Amino acid sequence: MAQAKGGSRKRAPQRRRPPPRRPPRRRRRVNGRRRLLALLILSLLAFLAITGRLIVLQVFDAGSLDQAAARQRLTVIDLPATRGRIYDRNLDDLAISIPARAIWADPRLVKDKKRTAARLARALGVPRKALAQRLDSRGRFVYLARRIPRTRGDAVQAMNLPGIFVEVDVARRYPSGTVASQVLGFVDVEGHGQAGIEQQYDGLLRGHPGKVQLERDPRGRTIPQGRRSLEPAEPGTDLVLTIDQRLQYVTEQALARAVHDHRARAGSVVVMSPRTGEILAMANVPTFDPNQVGASRPETRRNRAVEEVFEPGSTNKTITAAAALEHGVVTPKTETIVPDSLPLCPEKTFHDSHWHAPELMTFADIVAKSSNVGTIMTARQLGRDRLYQAEVDFGYGRRSGVDLPGESPGILRPVSSWYCTDLGTNAIGQGVAVTVLQMASVYGTVANNGVLQPPTLLRGMVDAHGRVAKADRKPGRRVLSAHTARSLSRILEGVVMDGGTGTVAALDDWQVAGKTGTARKPDTRHGGYLPGAYVGSFIGFAPAKRPAVVVAVVIDQPSRGFYGGTVAAPVFKEVTASALRRLGVVPTLPAKAVR
């Protein structure tokens, strides 16, 4: 057996060893199951992970992710509200808003800054250097031009410059230029009112901006059926002023000529309806063009008629006269011997404007000839308390409430702090300071049979249907009895008649009542009065019997002549005649009614 085995080995020495046996079938099955189990577990884990993540994304983070997606797709475009128009009383435009464009840049996206600046400079008419400087800034947003005409903006957009963007803007325009500029005011770059009516009624004029939300594709195109919501802008309210644009122009021209001819520092005119308190014109010189605010000096933008005060001088004698008549101290025919000087206090003697011998004058003559001494004598009889009260009643020392910002209340010291001389100075309009508008209201009260109608510039507002809704009016306040007002009116008629100080103001076709004023100008730095500096004024109304307009003219520091009767009265005459013609008032002087 052993031999046989050994022999067989020798016979087949080259025979290969059989291949290794496969693992038993049972073992293979076990390994496969394990792998399947592992795969199942892995799949389950992966499924759980995906499910968990989905829950996080769809449930917990759904809101924020939805918003993030919306931010990517949705574009919000602001719709600027159109600022309300400002009309004059005839519904002619005084201020309008027109569509414009603003150009802005993201300097980081601008590729060739020099070339871009050069191209934009040509299109916008702006110096290239200025544009280049702005494009060199580090921020991601810089305005290159604002409120430019639409056509220019569209031309820039057509250039398709990288990093340069065009957006909708609104420009404010004042078609009549300087006309009523200080009344209207102006707006800043953002379109907010900065002065005048624009500032006073900014809340009404501004309106509410709207917005439109659009869904856009990655190329920026609007998806037609995408999400879209529109919140329309609410335009501002249109305002109708009491100003008459043409009368305003005539007034400004007449005032500018007077200021120029008399080499005055400045001048103001207020034209008012005594019955309603409506201001028909309010002019100031120097003036400015609200379309080019940047090119104007700050002092030209001030509405002197309401923001600055002056000592009224003899025009204040109307208040003294009114109080004296009202309290029965005098009548128009009361006669007094009037010297040319009057020592009122130990340290102060008052003089008339020129020397004259003691003269028998009626009270009407005292006013007509503007006698300081005669007026102070009457004021002494009246007493300082009643004089002070009259000034308060006529609105001195407090704002009239006109629709303008920055109104001055004037300066009226309380009677308890009056010095010995204050009775005399107040009686003749020195030592008290008022605005031109306050003085116009004083004469408006006399013209309106003793009722002070608060001055106003707002006639109404235009509603959504284009109808004018009248503005609320403050009620009038009686200051004088109608009898006193009529008596005073007749006295003031004498001022423009022969022998009066204001004959230049007389009109050919209408009776005029008014008063001249020539006041020394206070030295605000050193105290006292400026030598040789005067304020000339004339304030009056016409027709005298049934007044339609009150006109107050004040010329500040004229160099050629200074009496109110010579520097201000001619302006009064021109403006009043224009106003009465414009208002269609029938001439009241029969002899001259027909030519």
Place this chain on the structure above:
Amino acid sequence: MSSTARAQRQAPRPQLQLPRLRAVAPISRVPRLPFLLLTIAAIVAAVFGLVALNVSVNQQSFRISELEEQTRVAEARWTALQADVDRLKAPARIAKAGAAARLTPAGRPRVVAWPGSRGRNVASPGAASSPAAPGAGLSGGDDQSGWTAGDPFPLKRYLAEP
């Protein structure tokens, strides 16, 4: 061979119940192509219809956008033209144009008093009226009763109400 195997071979075999055969008509093959084409056509028509509907709706949307843009442009143009009109109506420009045309300011108003008019101190009939005095002859005089009765103030007639 064992006796058991021999016994099994000699046992009677069970009889099989075979189904009865009968003649039937040959099965005709229905052509599938028309059905396929019809289905495809229906699907294409449905898809095309949907796309057409969508395009139609989108066209309306584009049209609306286009019209809105046209409205905006027209409004802007209107405003710009209005600004031009206002500029041309400005009193300073009219005065300058008038001076260039050698026009002079209107003179004194001339008034016609119609018989029976309430006005006093007005001109006698026959005088020429002036366009500078609208409403002349209807107000004026020194009738103080007018202060309380109605509103005789000339501005009332003069005001422009839309």
